[in-house]
Amino acid sequence: MAGxxxxxxxWNFWETTPDMMTVDGLRKDVDFYAAHGGVEAVFYNLNFQRALFDSKVFTPIWKDCSFDAEGHLLLRGKPTDDSYARLVRNPQVLLENVPNFMQVRYEACHERGVEMWHSMRMNDVHYTPMQTEHLPQHGDLWVQRKDLIRAWYRHTQRGDWRDNGFDYAQPEVYDYHLAMVREYLLDYESDGLELDWLRAIPVFRPGHDERNTEILTRFIRDTRSIADEAAAKWGHRIRLAVRVPYLFTEAVATGMDVCTWAGEGLVDIVIPSPNNTCTENDIHLHLWKRLLPASVILAPCIDCNMSAAPGGPSLRMTAETDHGFAATYYHGGADTIYFYNHFPTTRFDGMQELFGYAGDRAAVERRARRHVVTRHDDIAEGSYSGSRFPRIIWRKSSNGSIRVDAGGATAGRRAHVIVGARSPLDVDLLLNTVPCTPAPDEPLPPLNTENMHYVQFRVPDGALHDGINAIELFNRSEEREITDLAWAEIRMDAQG
Known part of the structure; x- marks a missing residue:
């Protein structure tokens, strides 16, 4: 079993109550993750554009912040968003109570048999449309040097946040972030550093991603050199992880030569991940497995949401959906699983227990699970999200299939297919060419029911198989075409 x-x-730790800003609070936070074992490492994020500690490189979160007589938050003497008040106060409270809080956290993790890593967001651009750029999470360099931004000329009220990230081809940007790497690794003991490129990419000006591939490779080499220096200082190994796009082709398209990073021994863990927070079912993980050296740990990301179609219904994570994604990833070649946005503040029933067995492929596979069809959230310049469903199913017709990866250990499982649309459905359903039986009276799992209509079918024994399965719909209606499909999943009961 892998950890x-x-x-x-x-936001997870720092927006809790002030009583957590103590030694006991730090230990309690570690205990949440380590309660049932199975966790190899917790990656603690301590920055967005600003730092949540007294950084000498990034702007500390509290810089230029104050409170008026009524307790409202001010930034540079002007009113700003009060929702940041706790995020501004708590890091200062923790530093007052526990000046060496990172060392305390490191020791608390090791007492529980867990590694403590730093997680560095490499280009965070949360909340950067017009009229939000002066929130107290934006660093001084970003505020003062718009000439370093990758596509500031696009800046509009409804513009893509990613337009407003830094351009790593600019030497000042490169050096600024590498200095933060050095601060993390050499000033504060840890077991490793995660470079979180998904917060956010692209990191080059439009049209310059692939031609600047060598710049990111040089950055990874420089980071590895600093990590080796840190290992000598602290007297133990320092590993590196990279969070990269789910799809190998999109990593290449955004200037990430991950195969070179891994082949040169620069990184230890590769974490294919979604652009935002929507976990994806069909990520071609086998390509990563074939292309990476066996020594590199492949740990795909499970995030907190899922959505099947642009503008369609979304669903928050549950134990059953996490089981489904994990089973799919293990079948595709994952060595272990990486969880993002799975916190004490966003917990679901069974989350802590899940952490204890999620590294055990067989334990995951035998549990009840949901394999949800998901849309791909575009990342690279010039790529756009699309639907996983037929654009139209004509009257009294079928029109192609819906692809869903059901992972492994499907033999002998009792299973259902659920399909949803904005309008009522009158359909026959086949799975892998085998007709399925309508099951209107059987209970549905938790679903987003707003403006949605669902139908459920029982899968005949032997129709479901490991890996990719094809759902086909035959539109029985003589009057209406189907153009608004927005959900599909295969749901399996627990084994035995």
């Missing part, structure tokens, strides 16, 4: 990895982001 899993968990990312703990800035």
């Amino acid at each position: 899993i990895f968990i990312n703990s982001d800035a």
Whole structure:
């Protein structure tokens, strides 16, 4: 059984109550993740554009912040968003109570048999449309140097946040972030550093991603050199992880030569991940497995949401959906699983127990699970999200299939297919060419029911198989075409 990895982001810990800003609070936070074992490392995020500690490189979160007589938050003397008040106060409270809090956290993790890593967001651009760029999470360099931004000329009220990230081809940007790497690794003891490129890419100006591939490779080499220096200082190994796009082709398209990073021994863990927070079912993980050296740990990311179609219904994570994604990833070649946005503040029933067995492929596979069809969230310049469903199913007709990866250990499982649309459905359904039986009276799992209509079918024994399965719909209606499919999944009961 492999140990899993968990990312703990800035908002998770720092927006808790002030009583958590103590030694006991730090230990309690570690205990949440380690309660049932199975966790190899927690990656603690301590920055977005600003740092949640007294950084000498990034702007500390509290810089230029104050509170008026009524307790409202001010930034540079002007009112700003009060929702940041706790995020501004708590890091200062923790530093007052526990000046060496990172060392305390490191020791608390090791007492529980868990590694403590730093997680560095490499280009965070949360909340950067017009009229939000002066929130107290934006660093001084970003505020003052718009000439370093990758596509500031696109800046609009509804523009893509990613337009507003830094351009790593600019030497000042490169050096600024490498200095933060050095601060993390050499000033604060840890077991490793995660470079979280998904917060956010692209990191080059439009049209310059692939031609600047060598710049990111040089950055990874420089980071590895600093990690080796840190290992000598602290007297133990320092590993590196990279969070990269789910799809290998999109990593290449955004300037990430991950095969070179891995082939040169620069990185130890590769974490294919979604652009935002929507976990994906069909990520061609086998390509990563074939292309990476066996020594590199492949740990795909399970995030907190899922959505099947642009503008369609979304669903929050549950134990059953996490089981489904994990089973799919193990079948595709994953060595272990990485969890993002799985926090004490966003917990679901069974989350802590899940951490204990998620690294055990067989334990995951035998549990009840849901394999949800998901849309791909575009990342690279010039790529756009699309639907996983037929654009139209004509009257009294079928029109292609819906692809869903059901992972492994499907033999002998009792299973159902659920399909949803904005309008009522009158359909026959086949799985892998085998007709399925309508099951209107059987209970549905938790679903987003707003403006949605669902139908459920029982899968005949032997129709479901490991890996990719094809759902086909035959439109029985003589009056209406189907143009609004927005959900599909295969749901399996627990084994035995």
